[in-house]
Amino acid sequence: MPPHAHGPVRPAALVLDALDTLFPLGPLEWRFREAGIPRVLMTRWCDHLLRDAFALSLLGGERTFEDVARGSLRDITGNQIAPAAEDVIIDGLARLEPRPEAARALDTARAAGLRTAVLGHGGGERVRLLLERSGLPAEALTGGGGPTEWKPAEAAYLSAAHDLGVPPQRLGLVTAHGWDAAGGRRAGLVTGWSSHLEGRFPSVFPRPDAQGRDLAETVERLLALPAPG
Structure with missing residues (x-):
């Protein structure tokens, strides 16, 4: 069965990409x-x-x-x-500042009852340091121990769903990278793409389930998806 064969539903938890999504390079x-x-x-x-x-x-x-x-x-x-x-x-890389609307996006998700986390490449230590310095209300996920489980490999997304205690189809992904949204979709996640980095979604990938001009709007549109039946 393809991802979201009956349509995407409102996520129960949210995972955000780190570099160039939450933290501009x-x-x-x-x-x-x-x-x-x-x-x-x-x-x-x-x-x-x-x-x-x-x-x-x-x-x-x-x-x-x-x-x-x-x-x-x-x-x-x-x-x-x-x-x-x-x-x-x-x-x-450990001293980057978050985007201006990053805290608002995370606060919106948490106010709606969603657990929030950040998934970077190849281990969570640098992501943890970025979150500690910025004070953003999210936890760092490891995404696997090495490049064999880096995004967009399916294992990285499934590991995030396992760590957050939700099935993949109830985990929302927020990213500014088209390839990342495509990887999340293939793993069965509900995908949200922010256009602030790429401007246009890459034509070679399936469209995300939600998209916005920035992180806050993308989170709002994921939360606007229908509740599961």
Whole structure:
């Protein structure tokens, strides 16, 4: 039976993506400049990081998020980046600030009785640090111990549903990445996509169950879905 064969229903819990959904990566640009790396390479680094993470998810291999992030930095700079400069950029990943409407989106979900959590790539320690620094009302999920269970692999989403104690079809996913929404849909989740990052939903993936201009509107539209029969 395909996901939501009888239509998506209002979720009972909510999981949000971390990087570039809750926490924009744009502020890392100054750290690239400080490291002597042209800021235009930041986008290339992000793409390289995701490419390698996706490949490792298929191939297997015990690598952490930090392994892949550092390896991508070395690759895009031709292994010319100094260790101290590398540390400056990696340290910045734990010091990102949330989007302005992030707290409102989470408060709306919690006021409606939904448990809220954040799922990042390859382990939850950095997500936990981001949440502690920001004070956002959500818990960090691990999403598996390594890249073999990184999103968009089905196991990462099913692990989140298990950790939150709900069946996949009652877990709502909020993300700004089309590939992430597609991964969540395949795992049976109720998917919400915020257009603040990509602008248009990628045409190669099935449409999400709800979408909004930002995180708050996306959460509101997930909550507006019909209650389960």
